[in-house]
Amino acid sequence: MSVWVLVAHDRGTIRKITYELLGKARDLAQDGRVSALLLGSGVEGLSPDLAARGATEVMLVDDPRLAGYTTEGYAAAVAHVAAESPPALLLIGSTAQGRDLAPRLAVRLGAAIVTDCQSLALQNEALMATRPMFTRKAIGTVRLLPGRLWIAVVLPGVFPVPPKHERRPEVRRIVLPPDARIRTRMLETRSIERETVPLAEAEVIVSGGRGLRGPEHFALLDALARALGAGVGSSRPPVDSGWVPHDYEIGQTGKTVSPQVYIACGISGAPQHLAGMSGSRFIIAINKDPNAPIFQLADLGVVGDLFEILPRLTEAVKRQKSAG
Amino acid sequence: MEFELTEEHRLIQATVREFAAKEILPASADLDHHPRYPEEIIAKAAALGLMGLIVPEAYGGAGMDGLANAIAQEELARASAGVQVIISVNNSLVCDPILRFGTEEQKRRYLPRLARGEWLGCYCLTEPAAGSDAMSLATRAEWRNGEWILNGRKIFVTNGAEADLCIVYARSEATSGARGLSAFIVEKTFPGIQVGKVEKKLGIKCSSTVEILLDDCRVPASNLLGQRGEGGVIALATLDGGRIGIAAQAVGIARACLEECTAYATQRQQFGRPIRTFQATQWALADMATRIEASRLLMYRAAWLRDRGERCTAEAAVAKLIASETAMWAAHRAVQVFGGYGYIQDYPLERYFRDAKITEIYEGTSEILRLVIARGVLGSKGT
Amino acid sequence: MNIIVCLKQVPDTEAPIRIRPDGSGIEGTGLNLVMNYYDEHATEAALQLRERFSGTVTAVSAGPERAREALRQALAMGADEAVLIQDSALDGADHLQIARVLAAFIRPRRPDVVVCGKLSTDDNAAIVGPALAELLDLPQATAIAKLEVADDGTRAVVHRELEGALEVLEVPLPALLTVERSLNEPRYPSLPGIMKAKRKEIAVVDLTGLGLSAAEVGSPAAVLERLEPPPARSPGVQVNGADPDAAVGAIIAFLSERAKVL
Numbered sequence: 001m002s003v004w005v006l007v008a009h010d011r012g013t014i015r016k017i018t019y020e021l022l023g024k025a026r027d028l029a030q031d032g033r034v035s036a037l038l039l040g041s042g043v044e045g046l047s048p049d050l051a052a053r054g055a056t057e058v059m060l061v062d063d064p065r066l067a068g069y070t071t072e073g074y075a076a077a078v079a080h081v082a083a084e085s086p087p088a089l090l091l092i093g094s095t096a097q098g099r100d101l102a103p104r105l106a107v108r109l110g111a112a113i114v115t116d117c118q119s120l121a122l123q124n125e126a127l128m129a130t131r132p133m134f135t136r137k138a139i140g141t142v143r144l145l146p147g148r149l150w151i152a153v154v155l156p157g158v159f160p161v162p163p164k165h166e167r168r169p170e171v172r173r174i175v176l177p178p179d180a181r182i183r184t185r186m187l188e189t190r191s192i193e194r195e196t197v198p199l200a201e202a203e204v205i206v207s208g209g210r211g212l213r214g215p216e217h218f219a220l221l222d223a224l225a226r227a228l229g230a231g232v233g234s235s236r237p238p239v240d241s242g243w244v245p246h247d248y249e250i251g252q253t254g255k256t257v258s259p260q261v262y263i264a265c266g267i268s269g270a271p272q273h274l275a276g277m278s279g280s281r282f283i284i285a286i287n288k289d290p291n292a293p294i295f296q297l298a299d300l301g302v303v304g305d306l307f308e309i310l311p312r313l314t315e316a317v318k319r320q321k322s323a324g
Numbered sequence: 325m326e327f328e329l330t331e332e333h334r335l336i337q338a339t340v341r342e343f344a345a346k347e348i349l350p351a352s353a354d355l356d357h358h359p360r361y362p363e364e365i366i367a368k369a370a371a372l373g374l375m376g377l378i379v380p381e382a383y384g385g386a387g388m389d390g391l392a393n394a395i396a397q398e399e400l401a402r403a404s405a406g407v408q409v410i411i412s413v414n415n416s417l418v419c420d421p422i423l424r425f426g427t428e429e430q431k432r433r434y435l436p437r438l439a440r441g442e443w444l445g446c447y448c449l450t451e452p453a454a455g456s457d458a459m460s461l462a463t464r465a466e467w468r469n470g471e472w473i474l475n476g477r478k479i480f481v482t483n484g485a486e487a488d489l490c491i492v493y494a495r496s497e498a499t500s501g502a503r504g505l506s507a508f509i510v511e512k513t514f515p516g517i518q519v520g521k522v523e524k525k526l527g528i529k530c531s532s533t534v535e536i537l538l539d540d541c542r543v544p545a546s547n548l549l550g551q552r553g554e555g556g557v558i559a560l561a562t563l564d565g566g567r568i569g570i571a572a573q574a575v576g577i578a579r580a581c582l583e584e585c586t587a588y589a590t591q592r593q594q595f596g597r598p599i600r601t602f603q604a605t606q607w608a609l610a611d612m613a614t615r616i617e618a619s620r621l622l623m624y625r626a627a628w629l630r631d632r633g634e635r636c637t638a639e640a641a642v643a644k645l646i647a648s649e650t651a652m653w654a655a656h657r658a659v660q661v662f663g664g665y666g667y668i669q670d671y672p673l674e675r676y677f678r679d680a681k682i683t684e685i686y687e688g689t690s691e692i693l694r695l696v697i698a699r700g701v702l703g704s705k706g707t
Numbered sequence: 708m709n710i711i712v713c714l715k716q717v718p719d720t721e722a723p724i725r726i727r728p729d730g731s732g733i734e735g736t737g738l739n740l741v742m743n744y745y746d747e748h749a750t751e752a753a754l755q756l757r758e759r760f761s762g763t764v765t766a767v768s769a770g771p772e773r774a775r776e777a778l779r780q781a782l783a784m785g786a787d788e789a790v791l792i793q794d795s796a797l798d799g800a801d802h803l804q805i806a807r808v809l810a811a812f813i814r815p816r817r818p819d820v821v822v823c824g825k826l827s828t829d830d831n832a833a834i835v836g837p838a839l840a841e842l843l844d845l846p847q848a849t850a851i852a853k854l855e856v857a858d859d860g861t862r863a864v865v866h867r868e869l870e871g872a873l874e875v876l877e878v879p880l881p882a883l884l885t886v887e888r889s890l891n892e893p894r895y896p897s898l899p900g901i902m903k904a905k906r907k908e909i910a911v912v913d914l915t916g917l918g919l920s921a922a923e924v925g926s927p928a929a930v931l932e933r934l935e936p937p938p939a940r941s942p943g944v945q946v947n948g949a950d951p952d953a954a955v956g957a958i959i960a961f962l963s964e965r966a967k968v969l
Contacts, residue, residue, distance in 0.1 A: 010870075010871070010872075015870075071837070071840075071846075071847055071849075072846065075841075095869070095870055096849075096850060096867060096868065096869040096870060097869070099833050099837075099849065099850070100837060100847070100849045100850070101837070102834075102837075103802070103803075103806075103833070103834040103835070103836070103837035103838040103841075104837040104838065104840060104841040104847065106803060106834070106838060107803065107806070107838045107841040107842055108841055111928075112801075112803075112928030112929050113802070113803065113834060113929065114929050115831070115832050115833060115834060116831050116832070128932070131831075132831070132937070133829065133830050133831060133934065134718065134720075134724050134733065134829060134830075135720045135828065136937060137723065137724050137936075137937070138724065138726055138733070138934045138935065138936060138937065139934070139935050139936070139937050139938075140830070140931050140932075140933070140934050140935075141931070141932040141933050141934075141935075142929055142930065142931055142932060143929070143930045143932045144928060144929055145927075145928050145929075145930065148928060183846035183878070183879055184846050184847075184848065184876050184877060184878050184879075185876070185877040186874065186875070186876055186877075187864065187875040187876065187877050188874075188875040189869075189872050189873070189874050189875070190872060190873040190874075190875070191871060191872045191873075192871055192872055192873060194871070198870055198871045199870075200870050203968060204968050228962075228968070228969075246852065246868060246887070246888075246889040247868050247871075252720055252744075252828055253744065253888050260966055260968055261962065261966045261968055270721075271720060271721055272720060272721065275720070278937065278940075281966070282961075282965065282966045283940075283943075284958060284961060284962075286948070286954075288948075290945075295943070295945060297940055297943075298943045298945075299940070299941075299943040299944070299961070299965070300943055300944055300946070300957065300958065300961045301943055301944070301945040301946070302945075302946050302948045302954045302957070302958065303945060303946070303947055303948050304947065304948015304949060304951060304954050305948065305951070308948075308951040309948055309951045309954050309955060309958075312951050312952060312955045313955045313958055313959075316955050316956075316958075316959050317959070317962075317969065320959060320963065320969050321969070
């Protein structure tokens with residue numbers, strides 16, 4: 001089976017989700033080809049990394065019109081490449097761009113599509129995907145029927161990053177047709193600079209809720225996150241109160257994350273928040289209310305004052321890191 | 325028989341539920357711990373149309389029926405019984421009698437202001453010596469030089485501190501009892517009316533309860549509500565609607581108890597398992613649910629009867645009696661389910677417990693309601 | 708300005724759901740259904756555009772009878788017209804089929820703007836919006852957090868929140884937009900609005916009425932095979948944080964020994 005992975009990259013760096021997808025693509029392709037579909041302008045230099053993580057070939061569409069992401073530019077490029085010999089399966093990471101592009105592509109390519117995948121398997125010629133549904137109160141298994149191209153949009157953090165093997169990339173260059181129509185225009189991309197790790201990439205996430213009592217106390221989370229090399233998120237109330245911007249929010253109306261460890265500080269655990277984080281491998285909760293629902297989920301629950309615990313924890317993590 | 329709410333009623337329910345959850349619930353504990361008139365919430369409620377639910381569109385209201393009002397009041401009380409009573413009084417005890425008994429001129433002058441929330445209304449019936457025996461009230465209305473002069477002291481007036489307009493019941497005729505009473509629409513700016521003592525209460529703390537003093541208060545002839553001597557009829561007809569509003573308040577409080585207990589029973593672990601798995605807890609929740617259902621259906625029935633223009637004095641009394649006793653009983657059980665957490669202010673149970681009590685007292689104590697119901701059952705044989 | 712907003716009625720996310728014993732879906736009885744959260748923001752965006760440019764807002768939903776309530780809510784919020792696309796052929800339809808049906812309704816109306824929520828909270832798929840844009844051959848901007856339409860109504864500048872960045876995008880109109888919750892604060896349907904909406908008709912059309920054949924709608928290519936409760940998490944350990952140093956010790960031990968991130 002041939003599997004394509006759409007490469008997610010940003011400012012010259014390949015996003016971790018791409019490697020996760022390449023690893024899964026190799027499992028699914030078995031002896032078939034795993035092609036990394038690399039779109040951009042002046043991005044050929046990313047090819048060796050893609051090969052090292054499992055791409056048997058890199059299909060490169062290098063064109064100034066693809067310098068920034070646009071739905072129509074990317075859709076035209078993928079459709080053009082697929083016109084020749086479409087793959088059986090196209091994997092796309094569940095990023096803002098991936099979610100924007102995938103359904104449009106599905107229509108253009110006559111594909112079957114499933115989003116938010118957290119597992120993928122082949123069974124009797126069909127692709128079986130599991131995905132959280134109903135605010136993670138249920139896990140659905142979706143079958144994509146055979147007979148057409150499949151597109152699976154995969155959540156970050158659910159598949160492991162494959163180990164690196166030095167391999168020479170086999171690069172195939174494809175030219176974007178001159179008539180590709182791009183109606184939207186990117187005016188500006190403002191990067192949001194944070195010292196902490198982006199949530200989609202973070203192995204550990206430190207997250208704060210109403211219990212932090214005010215915006216100034218997010219500094220406690222930042223300090224712990226820096227010590228741990230973690231990302232910082234929040235539940236909904238701090239966003240609604242304007243303490244942190246909306247891109248911090250984890251939950252039904254924010255991001256879905258699946259880190260190795262999720263440290264919930266002063267978060268009660270409303271269903272709406274659990275929807276975004278209950279897929280985490282380990283959950284640690286710190287809350288002063290012993291009856292907070294978050295403790296039902298926590299692998300380690302600490303009933304206590306986060307204002308006393310967090311600064312001490314940060315210091316302890318620093319000590320541990322410098323010792324180890 | 326049809327036991328399903330219409331699409332509009334469900335939409336009203338969903339809308340008020342969301343409004344209450346978003347705008348009232350977050351403030352409800354603080355409004356109880358630091359009592360104050362919730363001006364911003366009332367302004368938002370007015371923008372939504374809640375202050376004139378039952379006022380027809382022609383007079384600037386939402387144009388809804390009494391059943392819709394009852395549905396809305398339950399949702400408001402689920403979030404805060406104190407906020408709800410402010411809104412309920414404005415609708416049931418002020419807009420309703422003006423709508424039923426007012427002249428066209430009175431309706432045009434007062435209803436749009438009340439419905440838009442520019443003015444707040446209150447209802448002045450009770451006096452120090454006339455509580456359950458309201459028809460024995462002593463406030464006097466004298467016709468002098470083409471206007472009414474009111475003298476007397478009203479107590480336990482909900483909304484009285486903030487109200488711009490008071491429906492005042494006074495004795496205008498020489499006849500004793502109900503037939504000697506008339507109702508007046510008294511604007512707060514009329515000379516001779518002022519707010520007296522402000523009461524401190526056990527519950528529903530964000531609504532004011534005050535004394536209203538009438539000292540040679542001058543009321544124009546055009547502000548007589550209904551006919552001379554019709555005051556008793558107006559007061560009692562108004563109370564039928566008011567009691568449905570209190571029944572809705574009680575159902576809302578009882579539902580708050582049940583919902584909090586249900587959530588808590590799932591979270592709270594004792595002896596290694598959630599307390600919802602214990603039969604004692606299950607029975608408490610089942611009994612609460614049963615009584616709430618019964619109360620709500622009786623409240624709906626009374627509202628439905630009243631909407632059809634039928635007499636519903638006994639039915640409204642039945643609804644208020646069972647609903648208020650359910651609220652008090654449910655609050656009592658709910659505090660017990662929460663144990664120690666039910667007794668402290670970090671959780672809302674002790675507030676429900678305090679708020680519930682008033683529903684057994686105002687707009688007809690449980691004892692008076694039983695009297696009203698007995699009259700309905702026994703007819704003249706009871707007296 | 709001719710504005711179309713697409714809606715869905717979904718289970719209330721704050722309420723529990725019951726999965727049918729055979730895993731075929733969730734139990735419908737006793738389920739509290741509400742307008743999809745993001746669709747409220749979409750409706751608000753549509754109403755704001757109409758308030759600025761005048762014109763009409765048409766709310767449309769393709770779904771079962773219960774979708775009527777979402778449409779009624781849109782009317783109560785101020786939409787001018789509501790249409791329910793209802794057909795037994797849509798039972799078990801996948802997202803792309805729904806998109807094709809909506810496209811058939813929307814296309815002849817030649818809207819200036821089509822607004823959708825960024826996803827629906829029942830299945831979280833986020834497929835219908837962009838698929839609809841492709842079917843209608845409209846440019847798209849998804850999950851927008853800010854919308855500024857030029858005075859002449861020919862183009863819009865939108866903000867999108869990406870991972871670690873904010874994108875400012877210019878989109879010519881007509882276009883399809885899907886909206887993020889930070890875009891606006893949806894109004895409540897006012898109670899007088901509900902009473903007015905009561906008097907408005909919700910038009911119902913089936914596939915024949917849209918001029919669609921069963922073949923054009925196609926068969927589902929993505930099928931929900933089963934629904935299961937999420938795997939139970941094994942009970943955790945609770946420590947008393949009254950002694951913060953002991954609590955910190957427990958967390959450090961957990962991070963290094965069990966989670967192996969230290």
